[in-house]
Amino acid sequence: MQEHIEDTRRHLLKMVGGGITALAAGTVGTAGAATATGRAVAQPPLGTQWDRIFAQSDKVRHQKITFKNRYDITLAGDLYMPQNASGKLAAIAVSGPFGAVKEQSSGLYAQTMAERGFVTLAFDPSYTGESSGEPRNVASPDISVEDFSAAVDCLGLLPNVDRERIGIIGICGWGGMALSAAAVDKRIKAVVASTMYDMTRVMSQGYNDSMTSQQRAQTLEQLSRQRWKDAEAGKPAYQPPYNTLKGGEAPFLVEYHDYYMTPRGYHARAVNSGNAWTQTTPLPFMNLPILTHIQEISPRPMLLVHGEKAHSRYFSETAYAAAAEPKELLIVPGANHVDLYDQMDKIPFDRLTVFFQKAL
Structure with a gap:
């Protein structure tokens, strides 16, 4: 147990600390999308082949679509x-x-909800996947929340969409982004967060809020000085590849690997499929809590879905406690965190359908 606790702490420090050892060694930070210096290259134009990790449904029509956020970044999406x-x-x-990318879990959710009568849009966040933005594989909580609102812009301009009946679904780390977007964007009439992470909380406080003040100060010192190195180099350094295993890792890290690094969920464009974020990506997450105004989602409805056995369950439980009615917390018996990415017998699509039919 103690080994797993320590392994979890190291995983978090890798997430927020920037992989200093690999940086010092000049290690390539991304696999299959990097130069010898570790800088990810721009993504190619939108593909036309079906390269999702799930089968195409004959019950929906699919098309590629692009739209812009208010930072003038072009986002790529799959419209179902x-x-x-x-x-x-x-x-x-x-x-x-x-x-992750839209060809993984978000696309599965989108296609399934389209089968149930909704127009759906799964999209790649700014700087990732087929969306634009340089450098590649960098993130900011503000821009991520904005991306959801930009998707609402896009849907509301479609001729077959009722712009007064638009909801959002955020999965894992994007569950927290979805709740934040719903709080600030009153056009969003209902929100679901599935197997949610609050990325600002986990990066700033550690898993189960276990990061000490000394660890936080040390990490911020490390990241702050990394900015000078990036400025001198004229490009960002990247963290070590994600979800590679050496043996003996905590069970939840094995679960991530089993999804992102095997045929079950691997996609070459996904950061989590052996690629990497920039070293300094964690900086804004450590300073900008995204769920401060969660009560302002009310009176619009919220549904939080989490697995009974998920290591991340506490994120949904504390978000639920902080939120105002109407709200619901649905715990899926026997499910772990990653089960709600793609396990059709565990993702409660019937409940999601009823929720959105009533709310929208």
Whole structure:
């Protein structure tokens, strides 16, 4: 148990500390999308082949789509529409997990909800996947929240969407982004956060809020000085590749590997599939809590979904306690964190459908 606790702490410090050892050694930070110096290269134009990790449904129509956020970053998305639908429909924007792409879990959620009668949009966050933004694989909580609102902009301009009936789904780290977006953007009429992480909380306080003040100060010192190194180099350094195992890791790290690094969920463009974030990505997350105004989602409804056995369950439980009615916390029996990425027998799509039908 103590080994797993220490392993978890090291995982977090890797997440927020920037992989200093690998940086000093000049290690390539991303796999398959990097130069010899570790700088990720720009992504290619939108692909046309079906490269999702799930099978294509014959119950929906699919098309690629691009739209811009208010920072003028072009976001790439997959639009799913029910076959033979008519009139103006309710719509749902979907993104997540943090470090994933639209061809993974968010696309599965989007396609499934489109089968159930909604226009849905799964999109790649800024600086990742097929979306634009340089440098590659960098994140900011402000921009991530903005990306959800930009997706709402996009859906509301579609001729077959009722712009007064738009909801959002955030998965894992994007569950927290979804709640933050719903708090600030009153056009969002309902929000679901599935297997949620609050990325600002975990980066600033550690898993289960275990980071000491000394560890936090040390990490910020490290990241602050990394900025000078990046400025001198004229480009960002990257962290070590994500979700590679050496043996003996905590069970939840094995679960991540089993999704992102095997045929079950691997996608070459995903940060989590052996690629990496920039070293200094954690800086704004350590300074900008995203759920400060969660009560302001009310009176619009919120549904939090989490696995009974998920290591991250406490994020949803504390968010639920802080939120105002109407709210619901649904605990899925026997499910771990990653099960809610893609396990169709555990993701409560029937409950999500009823929730959005009633709310939208």
